[in-house]
Amino acid sequence: MYKKSFIYLMICMFSAVLVTAAEDNCMTCHADFEDDDGPSHMISKDVHIQKGLGCVDCHGGDASLDDMDDVRNSKGYKGVPSYREVPKFCASCHSDAAYMHEHNPAMPTDQFEKYKTSFHGKQLLKKGDTNVANCISCHSVHQINTAKLPHSSTHPLNITKTCGKCHSDSNLMGKYGLEATPVADYKESVHGQALFERGDLSAPTCNDCHGNHGAAPPGVTSLIAVCGTCHAVESELFNSSPHKEAYEENDFPMCMTCHSNHKILKPEDKWVGTEEPALCIECHSVDDGTKGIETAAGISVALKSLVKAHAEAQVVLDEAIEKGMATTDAEFSMKELQQSLIQTRTKLHSFNLDSVLPLAEQGMKQAAKVKETSAGLIEEFYFRRKGLGVTSLIFTILVIGLYLVIRKVEKK
Template sequence: MKNQNHASFLCLAAMAVLVLWAAGLRAAEDDPPLSETDQCLSCHLDDDVMPQDYGEHDIHMQKGLSCAGCHGGDPANDDMDDSMSPAAGYVGIPDKKDIPRFCGKCHSDIDFMRQYQPAIQTDQAEQYGHSVHGAKLMRGDTSVAVCTSCHSGHNIMPASDPRSTVYALNVPETCNKCHGDAQYMKKYDIPTDQYEKFKKSVHGQALLEEQDTGAPACNDCHGNHGAMPPGITSISHVCGTCHINNMEYFAGTKMAAGFKKKKLHGCEECHGNHEVPKPSDKMIGDDKSSVCAQCHESGDKGFLTARVLRTRLDTLAAAYRKASVMKERVNSLGMDDLDIEFILQEAKQSLTKARTMIHTFDTLKVSALTTEGLVKNQQAIREARVQIEAYYIRRKGLGASTFIITLLIVALYLKIREIERRQKSTTGEV
């Protein structure tokens, strides 16, 4: 009986919790939208005087900051004069030159920002001050980009949101809005074809065509809030952020020291900048199309080194192609090509390593890697030959077994006929 009472009590308590929870849910569902409680939004929407670039997915709006969060004023007061008075803290529309400070009010305040994201960056305004944009703005040039130029004013979304103007795939278009406008950029006397060049580059193809967000956009080389063109010393560090080995190998060469002395950009001299083409073995060597021939002359040491390096790479690349063709043949014959695939992956790795090692311009180091790759290719070719041979052995085996079994069939058929003939002769019937 006592147990029954306990059970009834527990049931009642559970039901009460459920009812309260449901009521809570209902209350949450019934919360009126911001456009009804926020007087700024309410009037501006009614009068259709919202900013042109307003978007309801704006991150500030999503976090409940609404108009007064930036422009000040009292959003609870429906009297326009009172709510938009300096007494209510209304600051209105900031001048373009004040925008970095205007946004920085909150975005540079870690105590304020950490309530939204504990690990958020708060140095954007400071970085901006050191950028070319920021420096020019301070000198009174209001044509330069400020926060709203890239992030938009009223439709700001996190950089991780594909709809954002600063999402990796959208960054080149965003920068190009100003940097691609020849008229707008006229007074700065800088090229305006970066975007067109970038689109054709190996980076641009990967980012814009293949939608590979790991590929660099403008901000990955130039910085974003602290954007400026990389200098002579920093260019190889910019490229080296991703191409670490290439940077380290090149940094240790005599050529790097020579470049520095002659104030030549490290990587850019051979690979270009915005229009970085997909690197190929043709870039190195002694023929006219190679980048080496742009500086080295026939007979000099660098010219000879380039020839040796190119020969090594060509030999390995040709061997790899041959082994790959053999592997394809094995595959087309329906034989097992998995082991060959693994060996070829190692050979490909040696080729990639050798191509990277080119940046040391050390023929011995490159030769060591190409020899390693050649051995792997030979191994793959041997394995492929074994498989192709096995393919023909299997067919020969099938031929032999078919012949033997067919002989047995014929022999058995003759035997049956003989038995039946014998039976017929002894019994007169089958």
């Protein structure tokens, strides 16, 4: 009885395998005549195939047929979508919440809706402009995958290449009055260097600031506010500074005005002050005696003094370390001082001298403490060395004395 049903089961399983193989005519026939870069070969890296979908799920048609003409005439064959039709083609599944939920409940289904609001989407769908990006210009085709995989066109390390296909093409960008420099500029920026040179995936690349599908990333109503999603402290300070209102009135974008958007360079202390290359004098004239200039000068002086005190403290601390003294306390104060220096630079975004000065003064006190503690240790070093000299002198006199006493006793 058991044996019989086992054989029956085996037959069922075997025929199931045969039927599946027989049904996969699309793949087998295409693999026969296509080159290595043809759809049937490339597709092993595609998430759709990896999750069990096949050619028919996208292209339609009957996979049990063994002739392409028959396939074209079979029910549901969609063929190849035109450039403009691609978003709708992908959205037939990706905007179908019930369908996507069955496959992966966590997958958002808003890509097409958001895409319609983007520069690319508006231009393609409303104006039929096929120079802009559709789903597959960013995701590739037949090699589509999640951004987590290194080979994916949407992986953070590949995004500049994906956007750069078009945005580094000066002929194409020229037609729209756009620069072809974002990628090159970005690569020189603090963010580009953090990403490419240190592999720091928390540094933003194109889509972190511009969004994947919509006009701006989630949670940001205007691209102007995008820096604040990561640099919250500077943003808050800016928002309560006198510049907030002034910038809004003049249409100056809040962070970009001083830092630019793509070629964001490492900030330097000389950017603040009343002499070239300070940023402040681009808008505040040096001799107008306004609060703006007074503030620029005040912050600059405070920063310069703190940097000088920091350098001096470092020299004394280094000497104490070199002399092998127990510098734990001094090193701890040094860390606090470094923190104050960083905080002072951040705080300048309040553009208010009364907020910056207390931090700078705190730093000056810490610098004094480092110097004092380290100098104390150095003094102790010399004191001990002197002490050691005196001790060994006394010891030598004692030994000689003892020797003389012993000789005297021996003579007796």
